[in-house]
Amino acid sequence: MGYFCRVTDDPIGMGVRYQLCFALYSASRAVTDFYRPILDRVGLTYPQYLVLLVLWERPDEPVTVKELGATLRLDSGTLSPMLKRIEAAGLIRRERRASDERVVEIGLTGTGRELRAECAAIPMTVAGGLGISLDEYVQLHRTLEKITTTINGTKE
Amino acid sequence: MGYFCRVTDDPIGMGVRYQLCFALYSASRAVTDFYRPILDRVGLTYPQYLVLLVLWERPDEPVTVKELGATLRLDSGTLSPMLKRIEAAGLIRRERRASDERVVEIGLTGTGRELRAECAAIPMTVAGGLGISLDEYVQLHRTLEKITTTINGTKE
DNA sequence: CCGATTTCAGTTGTGCACAACTGAATTGTG
DNA sequence: CACAATTCAGTTGTGCACAACTGAAATCGG
Numbered sequence: 001m002g003y004f005c006r007v008t009d010d011p012i013g014m015g016v017r018y019q020l021c022f023a024l025y026s027a028s029r030a031v032t033d034f035y036r037p038i039l040d041r042v043g044l045t046y047p048q049y050l051v052l053l054v055l056w057e058r059p060d061e062p063v064t065v066k067e068l069g070a071t072l073r074l075d076s077g078t079l080s081p082m083l084k085r086i087e088a089a090g091l092i093r094r095e096r097r098a099s100d101e102r103v104v105e106i107g108l109t110g111t112g113r114e115l116r117a118e119c120a121a122i123p124m125t126v127a128g129g130l131g132i133s134l135d136e137y138v139q140l141h142r143t144l145e146k147i148t149t150t151i152n153g154t155k156e
Numbered sequence: 157m158g159y160f161c162r163v164t165d166d167p168i169g170m171g172v173r174y175q176l177c178f179a180l181y182s183a184s185r186a187v188t189d190f191y192r193p194i195l196d197r198v199g200l201t202y203p204q205y206l207v208l209l210v211l212w213e214r215p216d217e218p219v220t221v222k223e224l225g226a227t228l229r230l231d232s233g234t235l236s237p238m239l240k241r242i243e244a245a246g247l248i249r250r251e252r253r254a255s256d257e258r259v260v261e262i263g264l265t266g267t268g269r270e271l272r273a274e275c276a277a278i279p280m281t282v283a284g285g286l287g288i289s290l291d292e293y294v295q296l297h298r299t300l301e302k303i304t305t306t307i308n309g310t311k312e
Numbered sequence: 313c314c315g316a317t318t319t320c321a322g323t324t325g326t327g328c329a330c331a332a333c334t335g336a337a338t339t340g341t342g
Numbered sequence: 343c344a345c346a347a348t349t350c351a352g353t354t355g356t357g358c359a360c361a362a363c364t365g366a367a368a369t370c371g372g
Contacts (some may be wrong), residue, residue: 016209016227019279020286021187023207027300028184029329030307031177036330047358050181053172065321071172073182076321077269078359085357102320102367112264123175130176131306132299141176142297143292144183150287151186183358192360203328221351232351234329241327258337258350 034129035122042118047074048086049119055092055108056116062105064097091115096117190285191278199310203228204242205275211248211264212272218261220253229308247271283311 032046039049049064054071055063065079072079083106086092091112097103127137172178188202195205210227211219221235228235239262243249247268253259283293 014204015213019209020300021191021202021279021282022179022206022209022228023297023300023304024184024187025202027304028180029229030304031180032329034307035177045357046177046181050172050178053175053178057171066319072158072178073185074358075360077323077361078320082358096321100320100368104321123177126177129307129310130303132302136302137176138301139295141179141297143288144176146178146288146292147286148179148183148186151190151285154285188359201327224348230328231330233331233353236352238328252351256350260367289337 031126035125037126038122041137042115043089045080047072047082049122050085051079051082052112052115052119055106055112059108059113059116060113062095064106065104065106068106169173187282190282194278198271199245203230203233203234203238205278206260207238207242208247208268208271208275211268215264215272216271218251218263221262222259224262 035046035049039046044052050072051068054068065076065083068083069075069079083092083094087094091109093107093109094104094108097105130137132140190203191202195202200208206228207224210224221232221239223233224239225231225290239250243250247265249263249265250260251263253261286293288296
């Protein structure tokens, strides 16, 4: 396991710049920075955009808060206030399911559905702006998913 | 540029799970989750740990808030309150430079220096817990740095 | 059928991130 | 030298994340 040290040139093995954790942390924030001006134009934050991506996958049937949380790996402590803000922006509706009053269903409004077309070009714009090749893109995606699966898997 | 679509199986091309941005976002949070119980034992949060990694690189000379910000890509709005908390924990000292009263220098206390040894094993523990090979680790690090450099480069 | 347990969304409190701003200290320029 | 521009840390306000908790609703077990 010690061979991971060879990844760096750091004599101590602890320099931030050479740590994968830091690379991941700063890349994630950099990508969010890249999205910010683009999403500003449609009045969304990055996490709000992710919520809408989920809703746009099945625009005609509502998604529960629980399902949203499972997909994005966020709890109600994060989602509840965020969904209120998206609702206040007029993009979604929140209503308790009649057959089970514990469940809140999130559905798109007309405006929320329409926003999808405006955002259609975003994924490609971003992918093209990262400065990496298709091979790197695919490999990166695969490795990131592996890490997420490993960590989230060992937790449950 | 359109060839990025082929990365996914999503007929619409917008499913969250297939987006690199989401993979990056959730991997970053998963890794933070992985660190949390480990860092809890030494009473640090993940961003606080990153600050200490910077300070441990040159344990005997202070680092200014500006330098810290440049290294971690964080502004004073994030750093100032965070540094106060690390100071309150007794790990660092903050003092204005006599020759330039605008600058605040951050230096390690004895306790802050001692904590380094306790944290020495963390990078390897984490690297070993991600479920990826050395090759994937190296490649991932390289690609993430490329993305960060590209994005941060086009901003300045 | 009824009380214990579980499920669900929401609230509270803490700690980042980041934009926008403040104010003090320093530097640059006429 | 004077004063405008810049540099630096800090503050304020907003929006995530996440832990810990609350309370209502549904399910389970006897």
